[in-house]
Amino acid sequence: MTAESICNQRHRERMLRKQKVVDELIAGATHDKGLLLVITGNGKGKSSSAFGMVARSLGHGMKAGVVQFIKGAFSTGEETFFRRFPDEVEYHVMGEGFTWVTQDRNRDIQAAEAGWTVAQTMLSNPAINLVVLDELNIVLKFGYLPLERVLNALHQRPAGQHVVITGRGAIRELIDIADTVSEVNNIKHAFKQGIRAQKGIEL
């Protein structure tokens, strides 16, 4: 046998073992469920990930609802883009700045309540297949919404409805009830090297 054919043979064996593991996992994964996903951590890509899932959902003919609980200083590409599809995406952005921009706890709470009212409507609408609650983790961390009310609404949502909650500092109570939790960590960030937020990437 040549070195190359040995290499190819080893590769084949390694991939066969891998396929076996994957096949077993697939065989064991037999039921469908409306998932609760939490995407947390301090790294770049949490909200982007949720918006990628909105794109995926639309590709399957599903409908999506988005509530952005933190409105940044700039208009965002994702909002402009998804507002192109008013029949497919219901899009709500909280009307106020937030946290360190407002420095006003009462105003923040009012804004969070207003956002939550919209979220709750989506979470009781079986026609919406995917609900994105962008940056809700921060709202919950600051205690701006009664936790009990949020957990109840998630629990009572229509069967089959997926929910994605993003933002750093996800609270333990939410992680406990989530189906999938990803933590995005910052290994390196352009911003800290003097590069400002770039359109299409951060905005």
Place this chain on the structure above:
Amino acid sequence: MTAESICNQRHRERMLRKQKVVDELIAGATHDKGLLLVITGNGKGKSSSAFGMVARSLGHGMKAGVVQFIKGAFSTGEETFFRRFPDEVEYHVMGEGFTWVTQDRNRDIQAAEAGWTVAQTMLSNPAINLVVLDELNIVLKFGYLPLERVLNALHQRPAGQHVVITGRGAIRELIDIADTVSEVNNIKHAFKQGIRAQKGIEL
């Protein structure tokens, strides 16, 4: 002072300190750059994150190119969705299954080469503002493409062009030249609890 007004005052002070830190970071971040982002780790949301950035880019009137280096067994929502916009997104999916599905190293290398030819064209086209090389990390980890060629193409791409590379196991040489690196870790995954891949979320 009431307990509530003390609480509000403390909040205000905390947020003012936070704003100062953010303001200093923003003041120091003064230049623009075509970013190289690497999204790696074993958690859910890496590719979704890249597709969210495609959505963001389109919202800003930018153009995007996508090469998916691993074609799964199922048709994906993101492909169906972004193919709606042929003038805005150039979309290429490698024609073969991959790794543990094919178990054929030579065929994988050929498929990787074909994908790379498309990627290289995008990476030399200044009209494409964002290039997503989905799952390229795995291709590089397996050594299916000459690293030197990949690094050169990234280095020589048009100024201002953003590139997002996804997939677990990003190699050190790529992390070294990236502007931003996020690692997505799996805290919990529905799949391992017997729930199969859900449309809009994983597919």
